[in-house]
Amino acid sequence: MSRKNRTDVVAAASVMFAEQGFHGTSMRDLAKKLGLMGSSLYSHVVSKDELLVDVVREASSRFQTLADEVATMPGTAIQRLSRLVHGHLQILVKDPHQARTFLNETRFLPEPERDTAVAMFDRYQRAYRDVLSSGCNSGEFRSDLDVHLAANLVLSLLNGTQRWFNADGALSVESLASEVHRLLTLGLNPDPEANAA
């Protein structure tokens, strides 16, 4: 029965949405988890939709901060891609429930919030397209790269790790990010020259 603020409510909602799904979570369950009476929960929020909007907005904002950082970062395309890979995986790991809700439950947002989320994701993805294009121009990446497709594939790989990566396991997020970056830039290919690059 401790005092809860809106931040506590949103954080608890992101845990429940991640574990049980948006549709598997009721306002009653959420109130119970927070140790609040239902009526007290409704003094913080008016609907479950509103909580999902908040979780998705917070996640989007973290990703956009990373994109903004990389947009003004000096360095090669390979270095900037490395920063995107490390930064994205760090965001996924820092708040896994928020990340899982963002990845799996955004589709259940009501309109127009769903469109807004899609537009924000496209804006974020632009950072990947920009880095990949600049690497094609500089000769760091192959010149015939389909930049749009490659950006989708890079993000598929990054987001796909969310299903299994456990930050408390033997593999650190830094080691994961280094391996992902190595796979993206050099592939499985053993060419010693390429691996020395």
Added chain:
Amino acid sequence: MSRKNRTDVVAAASVMFAEQGFHGTSMRDLAKKLGLMGSSLYSHVVSKDELLVDVVREASSRFQTLADEVATMPGTAIQRLSRLVHGHLQILVKDPHQARTFLNETRFLPEPERDTAVAMFDRYQRAYRDVLSSGCNSGEFRSDLDVHLAANLVLSLLNGTQRWFNADGALSVESLASEVHRLLTLGLNPDPEANAA
């Protein structure tokens, strides 16, 4: 009010689970979609859980058929990896609702079915580990590869495409698979020697 068999019911359930989530689907919605009275639906199935079990088992069985094919396939590790990449993406595309339910909703299976699904997935993943190990031994892939991690990353990339790939779009599944395979084997790296390999 046409006659429906169990296959129709499972197929309709996979569409609804994919679009609305397992928890967002009620037996009442499902009966309505099938044009059945609720009581008539219960002559086919006893519970929503049972339908999820069927969808997950069918998807697992398709993936395992691919793994079994690759286990006895002649050819290099690169060729066998290519077959896994193409085959996996074809399964995802052939029945996108089944695939989406498999990827997103398996976690909501009741025990012991959930454990069974995890064991089947691990068995499937073994096909990837075997191909990667054999490529390390043959010198096709780098010798210091962490095979377990690499198998997870390959499947992350493949499964991550399910969020955005649209088989009715401009890009065919064959082109997608070729690009994924190229990224996995050679990376973004422009080295002409590596790209000629």
